[in-house]
Amino acid sequence: MTASTAAGAPRTLFGGKxxxxxxxxxxxxxxxxxxxxxxSAMAVEMALASLPTLxxxxxxxxxxxxxxxxxxxxxxxxxxxxxVVSSLxxxxxxxxxxxxxxxxxxxxxxxxQRDVLGFLVEMLAAVPSVVYGLWGAFALAxxxxxSLEPWLAQHFGFLPWFQGPSxxxxxxxxGIVLSIMILPTxxxxxxxxxxxxxxxxxxxxxxxxxxxxxxxxxxxxPYARSGLIGAVLLGLGRALGExxxxxxxxxxxxxxxxxxxxxxxxMASVIANEFTEATxxxxxxxxxxxxxxxxLVTVCLNILARLLVARVGRPIEGGRx
Amino acid sequence: xxxxFGLRRFVDRVVxxxxxxxxxxxxxPLVSVLAFVVVRGIGGLSVxxxxxxxxxxxxxxxxxxxxxxxxxxxxxLACLFGIPxxxxxxxxxxxxxxxxxxxFVRFSxxxxxxxxxxxxxxxxxxxxxxxxxxxxxxAGALALAILMLPTITRSTEELLRLVPExxxxxxxxxxxxxxxxxxxxxxxxALPGIATGVMLAVARxxxxxxPLLFTALNNRGWARTPNEPTASLPVNIYTYATSPYTDWxxxxxxxxxxxxxxxxxxxxVARVLVRRGAG
Numbered sequence: 001m002t003a004s005t006a007a008g009a010p011r012t013l014f015g016g017k018x019x020x021x022x023x024x025x026x027x028x029x030x031x032x033x034x035x036x037x038x039x040s041a042m043a044v045e046m047a048l049a050s051l052p053t054l055x056x057x058x059x060x061x062x063x064x065x066x067x068x069x070x071x072x073x074x075x076x077x078x079x080x081x082x083x084v085v086s087s088l089x090x091x092x093x094x095x096x097x098x099x100x101x102x103x104x105x106x107x108x109x110x111x112x113q114r115d116v117l118g119f120l121v122e123m124l125a126a127v128p129s130v131v132y133g134l135w136g137a138f139a140l141a142x143x144x145x146x147s148l149e150p151w152l153a154q155h156f157g158f159l160p161w162f163q164g165p166s167x168x169x170x171x172x173x174x175g176i177v178l179s180i181m182i183l184p185t186x187x188x189x190x191x192x193x194x195x196x197x198x199x200x201x202x203x204x205x206x207x208x209x210x211x212x213x214x215x216x217x218x219x220x221x222p223y224a225r226s227g228l229i230g231a232v233l234l235g236l237g238r239a240l241g242e243x244x245x246x247x248x249x250x251x252x253x254x255x256x257x258x259x260x261x262x263x264x265x266x267m268a269s270v271i272a273n274e275f276t277e278a279t280x281x282x283x284x285x286x287x288x289x290x291x292x293x294x295x296l297v298t299v300c301l302n303i304l305a306r307l308l309v310a311r312v313g314r315p316i317e318g319g320r321x
Numbered sequence: 322x323x324x325x326f327g328l329r330r331f332v333d334r335v336v337x338x339x340x341x342x343x344x345x346x347x348x349x350p351l352v353s354v355l356a357f358v359v360v361r362g363i364g365g366l367s368v369x370x371x372x373x374x375x376x377x378x379x380x381x382x383x384x385x386x387x388x389x390x391x392x393x394x395x396x397x398l399a400c401l402f403g404i405p406x407x408x409x410x411x412x413x414x415x416x417x418x419x420x421x422x423x424x425f426v427r428f429s430x431x432x433x434x435x436x437x438x439x440x441x442x443x444x445x446x447x448x449x450x451x452x453x454x455x456x457x458x459x460a461g462a463l464a465l466a467i468l469m470l471p472t473i474t475r476s477t478e479e480l481l482r483l484v485p486e487x488x489x490x491x492x493x494x495x496x497x498x499x500x501x502x503x504x505x506x507x508x509x510x511a512l513p514g515i516a517t518g519v520m521l522a523v524a525r526x527x528x529x530x531x532p533l534l535f536t537a538l539n540n541r542g543w544a545r546t547p548n549e550p551t552a553s554l555p556v557n558i559y560t561y562a563t564s565p566y567t568d569w570x571x572x573x574x575x576x577x578x579x580x581x582x583x584x585x586x587x588x589x590v591a592r593v594l595v596r597r598g599a600g
Contacts, residue, residue: 024500028413031406032426035474038467039429042436045447100343108337117344119592124351126588128528130555131577134562135354138361138570180350187347211329213336234435241437243531244559268439268531275443275535291443295436302435 042295050289052282061289067254067270069279074286076293078254082171082264083294086246087239089175089260094183095232101183102190102231107202107216118191125184133248136177141168141249144176149261164259167251172260174250178242182235189234189309193227194220196312223312230308237301241294243268267294358577365575375541381568385576387543388552391458392580395537395553396527398462403469403526404519410470411477411515416503418478427475434471441467442532450536458547461537465526472525476518480511513594520591524584530555554580 053061053074064075101121105114145168152162197220205219206212221228251263252273267290278284373384410430414423445464450456484507492502508515530553538550539560554576561573 018498018500020498021500024503025413025417028409029417029422031409032413032422032474034406035410035426035433035470036429038470039433039436041448042433042440042444045444046440049443049447097343097347100340101347104337104340104344108340117348120348120351121344122592123585123588124347126524126528126584127351127354128530128555128580128584130528130530130558130562131354131358131581134558134573134577135357137562138574139353139357183347211333213333214329216336237435238437241439243437243439244555248559248562268437271439271443272531272534275446276538288443288447291440295440298435298437298440299432302432305435306431 046288046292046295050285050292052285053289054285056282061286062293065256069274069283069286072280072282074282076267076286076290078256079265079267079270079290080293081256082174082250082254083240083266083268086171086174086178086250086264086266087236089171090178090182090239091232091236093176093179094186094235097179098183098187098231098235099190099228101187102194103216103220105187106191106194107220108212121184121187124180125188129181129242129244130248132177132181133245136173136245136249137169140176141173144168144173148172153261160258161260164257164261166261167263169249169251169263170259170261171250171257171264174246174264174266175260177245177249178239181242181245182239185238186231186235189231190224190228193224193231193309193312196227197223226308227312230305230311233301233305233308237298237305240301241268241298243272247272267291355581358574358581361571361574362576362578365571366578370572370575374543375572378566383572385552385554385557385572385579387540388554388557388576389579391537391540391544391552392527392554394547395458395461395533395551396465396523398458398547399465399469399526400523402462403466403522404473406466407470407473407519407522408477408515410474412481412503412508414474414478415481415507427478430471430474433467434475437531438464438468438529439531439534442535445532446535455548456536456538456550458537458544458549458551461533461551461553462547464532464536465529468529468532469522469526472522473519476522477511477515480514480518481507483514484510517591517594520587520594524587524591527587528555528580528584530559 057064057074061074061076062080063077064073065077066073066075067078068074101117105118105121109117145166149162149166149168149172153166156162201219201223202215205215210218246266247269250266250269252265252269253263254265254270255262257264271287271291274283275287278287367384369382370384371389372386373382374387375385376383410426414427417423418427441464445460445467449460449463453460488506488510489502492506493499497505533553533556537553537556539556540550540552544551558573558576558580561569561576564570
């Protein structure tokens with residue numbers, strides 16, 4: 001890139017830095033620094049805010065099962081459980097569907113199908129979280145309570161996951177809403193990854209007489225595998241940190257239950273619900289530590305995911321996916 | 322041999338069918354959500370909804386004028402903070418981004434874009450609200466600006482990189498200083514695409530509620546200045562939906578209809594812009 005030389009050495013023929021160029025590069029550089037500052041300040045502020053509980057409870061914070069702000073007992077395990085299980089459930093539903101969407105849109109669909117359906121899948125990402133929550137609470141949860149959960153209990157009731165009363169609001173509702181919200185993330189990153197697969201691989205497979213689906217499974221998917229795993233991890237990162245929609249449907253009860261029908265609670269939800277009404281400094285710090293944990297986990301997932309996606313070829317487009 | 326091909330063709334059809342089915346399945350929730358929002362929300366829309374303030378609990382009627390204005394105010398302030406910062410940072414990455422610093426900024430932007438929005442809310446609470454001892458539209462706008470920043474930065478960078486270098490060389494050949502060539506030629510050429518990236522970021526920020534919970538908080542009436550707790554549509558939808566009153570639920574649906582209309586219009590216009598630019 002020719003412009004990169006502008007950063008250091010003077011560019012004018014007769015020596016001396018042009019002030020305008022110098023000021024311009026420093027000014028824009030200052031705003032670029034702002035991005036770095038934002039993420040570093042975030043790490044520092046979150047760590048500082050959670051110091052009181054870090055020093056008071058240490059590792060027992062993460063394994064304690066009792067959350068009782070009135071008696072200053074803070075165990076985060078039920079929230080960790082709710083977050084992890086609801087996110088995994090979301091992946092279980094969203095991964096096959098979104099990979100199907102990505103394969104269909106990038107390998108099988110005609111041009112106009114790709115335009116129209118691709119546009120609609122992107123619209124799925126544009127609907128605000130709180131609107132999914134509203135829909136989940138007033139449309140999905142009643143349907144789960146009256147139809148899906150009784151049906152599951154009747155036919156698969158021998159499994160521990162489908163036992164207990166049908167309540168609508170609970171882990172299952174949370175997982176379903178999360179899966180809808182991460183689906184566009186996974187499918188759009190997967191489409192980018194599939195687009196980076198060299199066309200010669202496809203042509204080679206087709207020339208050898210493969211059908212379209214054989215081409216996908218034998219030539220395209222193996223090449224794209226690490227990128228697709230990256231796409232799934234980006235989806236997981238979104239699911240772990242998703243707040244409003246899941247707060248409105250998961251039932252918000254801190255408990256560890258094997259049943260998917262039972263209410264649960266996530267880390268993000270407890271922050272949303274209790275932060276403004278926190279009783280005392282320790283409670284605030286406990287919620288901040290929960291936020292710190294979420295921050296660290298999602299940052300690590302994100303880095304790993306982007307490394308995996310970059311291995312397939314073209315780096316994915318930046319921004320909130 | 323023929324039979325074997327028949328089997329392979331059958332498998333191919335099944336796989337194609339399954340992928341198409343997955344796509345249809347993925348779109349079902351979109352249809353269902355939009356249908357529910359329109360059907361349940363349209364009954365709650367009235368002139369009073371757009372002009373009135375909430376009535377005391379138990380009294381029917383009332384509106385969300387303060388939340389609509391509040392949302393626009395917070396998002397407007399967020400644009401004021403976030404768009405110039407994001408575009409200038411993006412220019413730096415595109416023009417001077419080959420350095421180690423550039424790679425680090427890019428990495429930070431990518432990481433920042435994966436941070437959950439509730440954590441950004443907590444951060445701004447600790448940074449601003451706890452220090453100033455008050456919730457305000459400014460704090461809410463700062464949280465939204467931080468969420469917008471990485472998207473705008475990276476999309477600005479990428480669109481600037483798409484502009485042919487020959488344009489810059491032509492300008493430089495005419496004796497234009499490099500910084501002016503960047504602003505007047507490169508940036509101007511990339512502007513429609515950058516506008517799309519910005520609009521998508523704004524649409525996303527408009528629908529965010531988690532980062533506003535502890536920054537802008539909420540307000541049952543008008544906020545006189547941006548330095549006071551300010552109501553917003555997403556937070557009001559949450560508050561009303563989780564309340565026990567059916568009358569409030571109706572209002573939540575109406576607010577959701579307004580919010581979805583705003584957000585979808587912004588994202589659709591942004592995407593149409595892209596298509597026109599590409600075609």
